[in-house]
Amino acid sequence: CPPAGDPARRVAIVLDDKIVSSPQVDPSVACRSGISGGSTQITGTFDSSEAKELALLVNGGALPVPVETIEQRTVGPTLGAEAITASAWAAVIGTAVTSLFIIAVYRLVGALATVALACYGLISYAALAALGATLTLPGLAGFVLAIGMAVDANVLVFERAREEYASRHRPTPRSSLTVGFRKAFSAIADSNITTLIAAGLLFFLASGPVRGFGVTLGIGVLASMVSALVITRALADHAVARPRLRRHPHLTGIAHTGTVRDRLTRTHPNLMRHPRRWLAASAAVLVLAASGIAVRGLDFGVEFTGGRLIEYTTATPVDPDRARTALADAGFPRAVVQTSGDNQFTVRTHQLSNAQAATVTDTITGLTHQADKIRDEAIGPSLGKELRQGALIALVVALGAQLVYLAARFRWLLGTSAVAALAHDVVILIGIFAWLGKPIDGVFLAALLTVIGYSVNDSVVVFDRIRELGRRDGKAPLARVANEALLQTLPRTVNTGMGAAFILTALAVLGGETLTDFALALLVGLVVGTYSSMFTATPLAIQLHQRTQGRTKF
Known part of the structure; x- marks a missing residue:
């Protein structure tokens, strides 16, 4: 044993x-x-x-x-029917708006990319059905991250194709698209491989919801690669080869550079002129976030601390959503309500005093003619010590494996900078939740794992371009190479971030109270991860390179 x-x-x-x-x-x-x-x-x-x-x-x-x-016994879902419906509508609306944005920016190839994303959804669903997997909130988080990576892969390809067409090295959209797929492949492969490493280790070393995150993330990443590199390529290559599009290349979405790139070309800002200033700003935000953890502390949810479970039987059926709303109005907004049989349901909360438990009972009684308490007991954490230790070990090993892979692909300097930026994002996200008084629970855990994956993916894209430009001009200072890499990848960063923001905003506004914290954490992680990949990881790499007196080769 x-x-x-x-x-x-x-x-x-x-x-x-x-x-x-x-x-x-x-x-x-x-x-x-x-x-x-x-x-x-x-x-x-x-x-x-x-x-x-x-x-x-x-x-x-x-x-x-x-x-x-x-x-x-049979228990109902922790998310009520209204919350599930609202979340479904939020996902549909957010995905639709994201698709319209991609089509507006990339025109024909953007429309074909949305078709490929729909195929991604079907492939992922079929894989889950074949495995008999159960979709949980951490699993949903894995899919959100995989969708973001699928969109990002398409955007990377289309932006590289635009660069080729604008440089006049490739005279047609079709040839530009072919080169775009070839040049974007290394960034796509590196970001997906690092994510697959993490997903695999989370599956084999963790358990419970963290393992579920690893399962759906692994399936989603594989499906997203098929979607972006096979389906999108086949559809786009067939479409841009049509004679009418050869006569009207602007319809393809590749024959123009886009608003963001045009503005950067005109102004050509030197973002890396003072890398220490960016690091000082990151350090200041980091200290502010850490002070929130020290001053306000972390409000761990029932999953981590345990609490109290009270079961009632009622004279008439009580809608769980009504019970959740009534308990929230009574001062228990985080109470988890589940049906447990005919005219029976349970209420799970933090540890309650007897007076608070009486308030819960009075609230439930007010919803029906009679409510009898049939069980009242203290419960342990659903994410117990063993699960937490297993998840922490799996996460540390996954980050170590990613560092080794990034060091092998980009040398130790860039790999270390990427992992440091990841730690920066995690501390800031936890600190913001501490200042806001938001709970650290299973929902937050799912969002945190998603932010970690997004942060690494974003840094890999920037570092891949730094490596490419560094090999092309080996004598150029790293600060100048990094600045060029940032300017060239910024259109991709803006378009990918906007696409993800539409979905997350829809979840935050329309997804109901249960998913508001989840979407908020992902939105914060999106902003912080985008910032850190550009203005934390990159300046840190420049400073480390200077300390080694430029001995590191790319």
Whole structure:
């Protein structure tokens, strides 16, 4: 039996040399020469017949102790029907607005990219259905990140194609598009490989919601690469080869450079003239965020701290959404309400005093003729110590693996700068939530993992261009090379950021109270990640390069 700190501490129930089930052992159960007492739970999306079949298989196994079904219940979702509907509409509206933005900026090839994104959704859904995976909020976060990477891959290709057409090295949109795919491939590959490394390690080393994030992120990244590099390329290459488009190249969306690039070409600002000033600004924001953590502290949610669970049976059916609203008005905005049977539901909150518990009961009673309390107990954290340790270990190993990969691809200097910028983003996001008094819960955990993936992806794109320009002119100062790289990738950064912002804003405004914090964290992470890749990671790389007296080669 593994030690109590090991996330793999489970009971394997074996019948005919096949594992029937492997429920996790409760941390309170002693484990020396075997389980000497206590209980464990087998949870999952079972219907009544499947639960009975599993009970029969367990009873037919070779356990030396009898197994009895103590309790069996079906619970409703933690997100209410209204919240789920609102979230679905927010996703639809946000995706539609993003698609319109991509079409407006990139015209025909943008329209074809939206078709490829729809194919991405179908491929991802089919993969999840084939695996029998359950979509959770962390899983949704993985898909949000993968959608952003799919959009980013298309934008990278289209911007490189525009550069080729504007330079007159490629006389037609088709030839420019071909070169755009070839030159953008390294940035796309590096960003997706680093993300796949993290997804794989999270899947193998973590458990619970973090593992679910790794599953959907891995599926989403693979589907996004197929969408961008295969479907978009096939559709766009076929379309721009049409004779009419050869006569009217402006319709393709490739034959013009775009507003952002035109303005940068005219002004050509030197963003990296004073890299220490950018680092000083980043340090100031970092100190401000860290002071929020020190002064205000972190408000950990029920998933981390545990709390109180009260179950009621009512004389008449009570809509869970009404109960959530009533409890929020009574001063319990984070109460989790779930149905648990006919005219039964549970309320899960932080630790409550007896007076607060009485207020909860009075609030529920006010929604129906009669509400009887049938269970009232203290509960432990759903993200317990073992899960938290496993998630932390998986995250540290994933970041270490990404650092090794980035160091191999971009040398240690750029890899170290990318990871430092990632740590900068994480501290700032946590600090902002501390100052705002927002909870650090499972929703925030999902958003934090997404921000980490986005931050690395953004830095990789900038560093890939620095490497390309550095190899072209090996004698140029790194500050000048980095400035050119930033100016060339800025149109991609603006367009990708705008596309992601539309979806996240729709979730924040229309997704209901449950997803507001999730969308807010992602919006903050989007802004901070974009800033850090340009004005934290890049100036830091310049300063480190100067300290090595320019010995690092790119």
